[in-house]
Structure formats: structure tokens, C-alpha cells
Amino acid sequence: MASRAKATILDIAREAGVSKSTVSLVLQGSGLIRPETAVKVRKAIEDVGYVYNRGAANLRKAHSNVIGMVINDLTNPFFAELAVGMERVFQAAGVVPFIANTAENPVRQEEVLKSLMEQGVAGLIVSPARGTTPGTFRRIETAGVPIVFTMRRLPDSRIPVIAPDNHRGSVLAAEHLIRRGHRRLAFFGGSSDLVVYQERLGGFLEACETLGIPNSDRLIVEGETSRKGGMACLETALVVPQPPTAALCFNDAVAFGVMLALRKRGLEAGADFAVVGFDDVAEAEHYSPALTSVAVDTAGLGERAAHVMLKMIQSRTTRAENHIGAVSLVVRESSGPDRNSQVGDAA
Amino acid sequence: MASRAKATILDIAREAGVSKSTVSLVLQGSGLIRPETAVKVRKAIEDVGYVYNRGAANLRKAHSNVIGMVINDLTNPFFAELAVGMERVFQAAGVVPFIANTAENPVRQEEVLKSLMEQGVAGLIVSPARGTTPGTFRRIETAGVPIVFTMRRLPDSRIPVIAPDNHRGSVLAAEHLIRRGHRRLAFFGGSSDLVVYQERLGGFLEACETLGIPNSDRLIVEGETSRKGGMACLETALVVPQPPTAALCFNDAVAFGVMLALRKRGLEAGADFAVVGFDDVAEAEHYSPALTSVAVDTAGLGERAAHVMLKMIQSRTTRAENHIGAVSLVVRESSGPDRNSQVGDAA
DNA sequence: TTGATCTATTGGAACGTTCCATTTATAGCG
DNA sequence: CGCTATAAATGGAACGTTCCAATAGATCAA
Structure with a gap:
């Protein structure tokens, strides 16, 4: 047959x-x-x-109906949530998003981008891999294919970015911890070659500055942006002479790791050590204890990115405005007050 | 410019x-x-x-170099792990996998498949959405495009399936619980319209039969295959006259939900109630308490599926053997002995 | 009737590749 | 030198679509 x-x-x-x-x-x-x-x-x-046969059709037609979504870590549920938001918008527009994973590998990313370009995508939504070389997107830009970065950005690039207000998110989180009486604070996870890291750390430091936490009472531990990385951060932090009593984590994955490490030591997040995450993935709410986290409206960011992309395609431009999404702190159980502090500030 | x-x-x-x-x-x-x-x-x-321009090339060439991966739930990290295994194999073969999410929606699935076909994919690896109509893959088959199902299968279909030995996995898990002294067992999550469900439940029932757990001491609670579903299952189970002391869960997501619900009630998985999951996602090991689960060699299944696909493409056939992957039980902390039982069987 | 206008349909030339059959250049051999 | 064999490069047809300009058939106005 x-x-x-x-x-x-x-x-x-x-x-x-x-x-x-x-x-x-x-x-x-x-x-x-x-x-x-x-x-x-x-x-x-x-x-x-x-x-x-869309290939044959695209030979004559100006634009195809597929856009590529290039994601640096598909195993992080955050990106799946982001993808869901995008898909909603694209589906309504008759556009089909194809997802490709780069697994945080710049070489793989080049391959994937090449393939997508050869396939004749109408546009590219990218969360660039760590260590992406500046030239990577040059040729795509000059080919006239619109690109939108989401979540991450490249240091020098003029490519539009859709991302949450990382700085403000960190400020909110740090202020929250300080108001709960914590005086020795840590920032856990991430690494300084990410622009996002600098933004999130920057907000943290600014809040410390403003509310009078001296440099000596701040601890910064870089690490992998995963559960495992979070566990390592906590271990590192607890061996210093005056350990912190609270930590703002680079993202929720790190925060979950920190909570696990606490549990392993017989400590409880919220009661013995305050933990705040970033991104507010679905799991944060259901964790135990429930994780206080900076909500970034993940699906909303995805939708926004998709809209910007559609507009760029329509107007045949490769330029667009950045979009910084509003953030809010969702206070749950993991960020209890400092045990030795008098300050109440109950939830 | x-x-x-x-x-x-x-x-x-x-x-x-x-x-x-x-x-x-x-x-x-x-x-x-x-x-x-x-x-x-x-x-x-x-x-x-x-x-x-690959579209133009495909006009003349026999086969394209893209294969489509159609996944029913991208937010389940299990599928991300599966995708990682596939990507390894495909990358080496110079084939690019494009991932598309159906979000468990048969209509969306039809759209996605249509799009992929129009794009001229060389093959399709599919984990079909719940409620997929039998005819969905007929036309794709007759178009001569090879299809491989992974994890899930359709009741009547002759399309090759790459999946773990669900039956055996459940037998292993149930035997483990019974040997730990549990006498009132539950099976949580999933629904009977899935072939996988029947296999996993079947193994559970068989083990009960063999080891003398009477029908009246088995509790079967269907539910969503998510954390939320798992939480609901536990609530349902605890209100019956003689509640179970242990549960085998349809998958790890359900198991995590059960553990959260236990915690909310002040109970601890492992000590107060035994929980076993299925799939052994990466998180299982890092959870607290660490989750006992049936390991299915996720990445290995992904690799196998990719290999079968490549072979089918090469030999221009639409037929292939099924492949049932070996499973093993990974015993961790969440499946402690029944408190009222004398049977030791320490880890 | 003729011509204009409109509707529904059509043929042919693109589009950017691949692949086959040729052509051209180079070398090898007696 | 002429011949064949080999290597390197080439022109043209084909792939399945879109789109433009053209056509055929109605309808209408004068």
C-alpha cells in the first residue's frame, strides 16, 4: 500500500x-x-x-507561515509555559511555531538556526544559549528575517527583547526579605556572563544599598541555574563565618534546590531560612513549603513576544521596541521572618 | 539595511x-x-x-532532512528528557527534529500534523494526544511517511511503538510495596481511555492477585496525570472507610502531587504513607523525600525511537517492530514499610 | 447590433534547486 | 600524432506551486 x-x-x-x-x-x-x-x-x-507542498509554494510566495522558536533549555518548565503563551497567539494567526532546543550549546544553536533559515522561516523567537557569539545573528538580520529575543538578551545587540523587569523584581524581593527582618542576605545562582544575571543581581544590590544592608552582610554565590546548582549554593553559604538567613535565588529551579538542601539538613524553608525564587513557575505554588517568588507573567510574555513578531513580519521590518513586562512578588510560605528579629511584618 | x-x-x-x-x-x-x-x-x-533554500531542493530531492516530533504535553519534563535522547541521535545523522506541542488536544494535533506534512517532513515521532481519532494517521501512512509512536499507542493501530514495559514496571512496584508489608494498596491517576493506563494498572492488579491482596483491599482512583490530579487522588483515597497505606501512581507528576497532599495533611511520604511513581524523571531523585519510581530509561527510549525512525526512512518502509524497553524499580525514601506490619524488608 | 464591464477560468512564466546527459580539458598510451 | 579514458564542469529539463495577463462567457447600456 x-x-x-x-x-x-x-x-x-x-x-x-x-x-x-x-x-x-x-x-x-x-x-x-x-x-x-x-x-x-x-x-x-x-x-x-x-x-x-509548502516548499514549492514558498518558492513564489513572499513569506512562509512558520516561525522558529529557539529555546536554550527545554527541560526548564518555565520555557514550556512561555511556549504555551506564544502558541495561543500564533495559532490564531494561522502561524505554526516549530520549537528547537539548543541545550545551552552555542554550536548546536548555530546548527538549529541554520536549519530553520534553510526551511525558510518567517521569523525567529530566541532565548539565546549561554556563550552565544555576537556574530551569530548578524547574517540572519541582514537576510531580513525578524528576530525577537525573549528572557535573555545579548550585550551589544539591537535586536528587540521581550523580558520581565528583572531589576524591579529583585528589588521587590530583597525589600520583602529585609522588611521581614533579615539582615544577612544572599543571592544564589546564575553567572555573570548573563545580562539577566546582572539585572537581577543589580536590583538585589540596590535594595540592600537603599535599606542599609552593608556590603559585608551580602553574600553572592554564583552557580548553575538548576536544582543541583541551588543545592550547591546553600552548602557554600552555610559554611561562611556569619551565614545568611535569607536568599534571593536567580530562578525558581535554584530556589527549589536550596529548599531541598535545607530539608536534607533538617532545616525548613520559611522557618529556619527564607527563600525567594524568580519566575514563579506553576510548581512554586504547589511546593511544600510554597515558594515565594517573583511572578513575571510567563504566558503573557510569550503572547507579547508572539505579537511583536507578527507585527514585524507584517510590516516587513527587522526593528521593534523592547518590551519590559511588569513583575510582582507573590508571597507564600518560604519567606518567613528572621527568627532573631523583632520585626513582625506578617504576610 | x-x-x-x-x-x-x-x-x-x-x-x-x-x-x-x-x-x-x-x-x-x-x-x-x-x-x-x-x-x-x-x-x-x-x-x-x-x-x-531547502524548499526548492526538496522539490527535486526524494527526502527532506527534517523530522517532526509531536508531543502531547511539553510541560511534563519527562517529554523534554525524551526529546533530549532523540536529538542526540538525530544530530549525528544530520537530521533536524522540530518539536510541536499538541497540549493534549486532538484538534490542535491535526493542525500540527498537517503543517508538518506540508513542510515535507521525512518522518514523524508522535506521542498521541488523548482522544486521538483512529483515522488521524491513516492519510499520513498512505502518503508513505514513516510514523513512530513513543510512550503512547493507539488501540487498533499497526504503527510501531517504542515504549517501556509498563506492565512489568507496575508488577515490580506493586510487589515492592507488598513486600514492605502493605496490604491495602491504591493505584492513583490516569484514565482508562489510555492504553498505557491499562498496561500499568494491569501489572498492578496482577501483582495483587499473585501476592494475595484481595479485590476489596485495592483502591483505584482515576485522575489527571498531573500534580493537581495526584493531590485530588489522595484526598479521595483518605476518606474511604479503610484507606490504603500505599499507592502506585500512574506517573511521577501524580506521585509528586500525592506527596504534596500528604505534607499538607501533616503526613510524610515514606513514613506515614508509601508512594511509588512511574517514569523516574530527574526530579524524583532530588525530591524530599526522594521518590521511589519505576525507571524507564527515558533518554534511551528517545534514542531508540530515533534509530527506528532513521532505519525506516532509509529503507523507505512504513513498517517496523515494536520496541518494549526494560524497566527497573529505583527504591528511594518515599516507599517505607507499613507501620503496622511486622515485615522488615529494610531498603 | 456593438462595445463595455464584470465574473469565472485558464495558460504560461517564474521561483531555486537537483540530476542527467553532454561537453571540454587533461592525461596516458602505443 | 591520434586514440581512448578519466576528470571537471556545464546546460537544460524537471519539481509543484503562485501570479499575471489573457480569454471566454454573461450581462448590460446604448
Whole structure:
């Protein structure tokens, strides 16, 4: 069975007794076709088991209907949530997003981008891998294919970015911890080659400055942005002479790691050590204790990125405004007051 | 800037002073070309910022180099792990996998499949959405495009399946619980319209049968295959007259939900109630308490699926053997002995 | 009737590749 | 030198679509 030579528009034309042009018009839903003819053609399409060849079509058409989503870590549920938001918007616009994973590997990223370009994507939404070389997106830009960065950005680039207000998020989180009486604070996870890291750490430091936490009472531990990284950070932090009593984590994955490490030591997040995450993934709410985290409206960011992309495609431009999404602190159980402090500030 | 008309193979030919055929040969790495010529051509390619048009090429070539991965729930980290295994294999074969999410929605799935087919994929690896209609893959099969199911299968279909030995996994897990002294067992999560569910539940029931757990001491609670679903299952289970003391969960997500619900009630998984998961996602090991789970060698299954797909493409067939992967029980902390039982069986 | 206008349909030339059949250049041999 | 064998490069047709300009058939106004 199977494998009779693929049916084309010409086979349909023959079957339906019309010309290939007519079939093409029907396929595009043109109003120029007499309804009865359209019906006849559509029946023929069914009968021969035709599948549209978009590659051939794109040879003549200006733009394709696929956009590429290039993600640095698909195993982080955050990106899955982001993708869901995008898909909602794209689906409504008749655009199909293809997702490709770079696994935080710049070489793989180059391959994936090349492949997507060859496929003739109409646009690219990218969360660039760590260590992306500045030139990576040059040629894509000059090819006139619109790019939008989400979450992450490149230091020098003029490519539009859709990201949360990282600085403000950290300020909110740090202020919260300080108001709860904590005086020795840590910032856990991430590494300084990420612009996002600098923003999040920057907000943390600013809040410390403003509210009078001296430099000597701040501890900064870089680490992998994963559970494992978070566990390592806590271990590191607890061996210093005057350990912190609270930590703002680079993201929720790190925060979960910190909470696990606490549990392993018989300590409880919230009661013995305050933990605040960043991103507010779905899991944060259901964790135990529930994680206080900076909510970034993940799906909303995804939708926004998709909208910006659609607008860029439509207006044939490769430029667009950045968009910094509002953030808010969701206080849950993991960020209790300092045990030795008098300051109440109950939830 | 940008947007000078896209360079084609002809532009390169002119630039390098050769014919388009020569350029094409170079592009394909043919050995028929004099090395110096190849160098000259490659330089021209760089100079004009050429991007290969795979759509045009596929018009002539038999097969494309993209395969589609259609996943029912991208937010489940299990599938991300599966994808990672596949990507390893495909990358080595010069094949690019595009991932598309169906979010467990059959309609969306149809759209996604259509799009992938139009794009001219060489093959499809699918974890079908719940409620997939039997006819969905008929036309794809008759179009001669190879399909491999992973994890899930359709009741009647002859499409090859790569999946773990669900039955055996459940037997192992249930036997473990019974040997730890548990006598009232539950099976949590999933629903009977999934073939996987029947397999996993079947193994559970068989072990109960074999080891003398009477029907009246088994509790089966269907539910969503998510954390939330797991929480609901536990609530349901604890209100029956003689509640179970242990549960095998449909997957790890459900198990995590059960553990959270236990914690909310002041109970501890492992000590007060035994929990076993299925899939052994990375998180299981790092959870607290660490989750006992049936390991299915996720990445290995992904690799296997990719290999089978490559072989099918190569041999131009739409048929292949099923592959049932070995499973093993990873005993951790969440499955402690029944408190009222004398049976020791320490870890 | 003729010509203009409109509607529905059509043929043919692109689009950017690959691949086959040729052509041209180079070398090898008696 | 002429011949064949080999290596390197080439032109043209084909792939399945879109789009433009053209056509055929109605309808309408004068």
C-alpha cells in the first residue's frame, strides 16, 4: 500500500476537470471561484489524498507561515509555559511555531538556526544559549528575517527583547526579605556572563544599598541555574563565618534546590531560612513549603513576544521596541521572618 | 539595511565564475569538484550571504532532512528528557527534529500534523494526544511517511511503538510495596481511555492477585496525570472507610502531587504513607523525600525511537517492530514499610 | 447590433534547486 | 600524432506551486 507517487495540484485539476490555476485559487480560499466549482475541487482533493507542498509554494510566495522558536533549555518548565503563551497567539494567526532546543550549546544553536533559515522561516523567537557569539545573528538580520529575543538578551545587540523587569523584581524581593527582618542576605545562582544575571543581581544590590544592608552582610554565590546548582549554593553559604538567613535565588529551579538542601539538613524553608525564587513557575505554588517568588507573567510574555513578531513580519521590518513586562512578588510560605528579629511584618 | 533580494545559487555562480551546477555540487560536498574550485565557490557563498533554500531542493530531492516530533504535553519534563535522547541521535545523522506541542488536544494535533506534512517532513515521532481519532494517521501512512509512536499507542493501530514495559514496571512496584508489608494498596491517576493506563494498572492488579491482596483491599482512583490530579487522588483515597497505606501512581507528576497532599495533611511520604511513581524523571531523585519510581530509561527510549525512525526512512518502509524497553524499580525514601506490619524488608 | 464591464477560468512564466546527459580539458598510451 | 579514458564542469529539463495577463462567457447600456 501507500507510495503511489504524491498527488499534485495537477492531479486534482485532472480529477476535477478544471485547470491547475483554479485548484490553486481554491486552495487559497479565493472568492473568485464559483462555489460549485470549489466544492468539486475540494472533493477531488479529498479523493486523491493530496497534501499541500509548502516548499514549492514558498518558492513564489513572499513569506512562509512558520516561525522558529529557539529555546536554550527545554527541560526548564518555565520555557514550556512561555511556549504555551506564544502558541495561543500564533495559532490564531494561522502561524505554526516549530520549537528547537539548543541545550545551552552555542554550536548546536548555530546548527538549529541554520536549519530553520534553510526551511525558510518567517521569523525567529530566541532565548539565546549561554556563550552565544555576537556574530551569530548578524547574517540572519541582514537576510531580513525578524528576530525577537525573549528572557535573555545579548550585550551589544539591537535586536528587540521581550523580558520581565528583572531589576524591579529583585528589588521587590530583597525589600520583602529585609522588611521581614533579615539582615544577612544572599543571592544564589546564575553567572555573570548573563545580562539577566546582572539585572537581577543589580536590583538585589540596590535594595540592600537603599535599606542599609552593608556590603559585608551580602553574600553572592554564583552557580548553575538548576536544582543541583541551588543545592550547591546553600552548602557554600552555610559554611561562611556569619551565614545568611535569607536568599534571593536567580530562578525558581535554584530556589527549589536550596529548599531541598535545607530539608536534607533538617532545616525548613520559611522557618529556619527564607527563600525567594524568580519566575514563579506553576510548581512554586504547589511546593511544600510554597515558594515565594517573583511572578513575571510567563504566558503573557510569550503572547507579547508572539505579537511583536507578527507585527514585524507584517510590516516587513527587522526593528521593534523592547518590551519590559511588569513583575510582582507573590508571597507564600518560604519567606518567613528572621527568627532573631523583632520585626513582625506578617504576610 | 538588509533586504537586498535573496542570493541564489546563480548569484554565487556568477560571483565565482562557474556554473550553477558546479555550485550545487559544492553545496552537496561532491568529490567531483576540484578542491581549488570548491574553495573559490565557498568564498563566494560567504561573500554574498547565501542561505540554502531547502524548499526548492526538496522539490527535486526524494527526502527532506527534517523530522517532526509531536508531543502531547511539553510541560511534563519527562517529554523534554525524551526529546533530549532523540536529538542526540538525530544530530549525528544530520537530521533536524522540530518539536510541536499538541497540549493534549486532538484538534490542535491535526493542525500540527498537517503543517508538518506540508513542510515535507521525512518522518514523524508522535506521542498521541488523548482522544486521538483512529483515522488521524491513516492519510499520513498512505502518503508513505514513516510514523513512530513513543510512550503512547493507539488501540487498533499497526504503527510501531517504542515504549517501556509498563506492565512489568507496575508488577515490580506493586510487589515492592507488598513486600514492605502493605496490604491495602491504591493505584492513583490516569484514565482508562489510555492504553498505557491499562498496561500499568494491569501489572498492578496482577501483582495483587499473585501476592494475595484481595479485590476489596485495592483502591483505584482515576485522575489527571498531573500534580493537581495526584493531590485530588489522595484526598479521595483518605476518606474511604479503610484507606490504603500505599499507592502506585500512574506517573511521577501524580506521585509528586500525592506527596504534596500528604505534607499538607501533616503526613510524610515514606513514613506515614508509601508512594511509588512511574517514569523516574530527574526530579524524583532530588525530591524530599526522594521518590521511589519505576525507571524507564527515558533518554534511551528517545534514542531508540530515533534509530527506528532513521532505519525506516532509509529503507523507505512504513513498517517496523515494536520496541518494549526494560524497566527497573529505583527504591528511594518515599516507599517505607507499613507501620503496622511486622515485615522488615529494610531498603 | 456593438462595445463595455464584470465574473469565472485558464495558460504560461517564474521561483531555486537537483540530476542527467553532454561537453571540454587533461592525461596516458602505443 | 591520434586514440581512448578519466576528470571537471556545464546546460537544460524537471519539481509543484503562485501570479499575471489573457480569454471566454454573461450581462448590460446604448
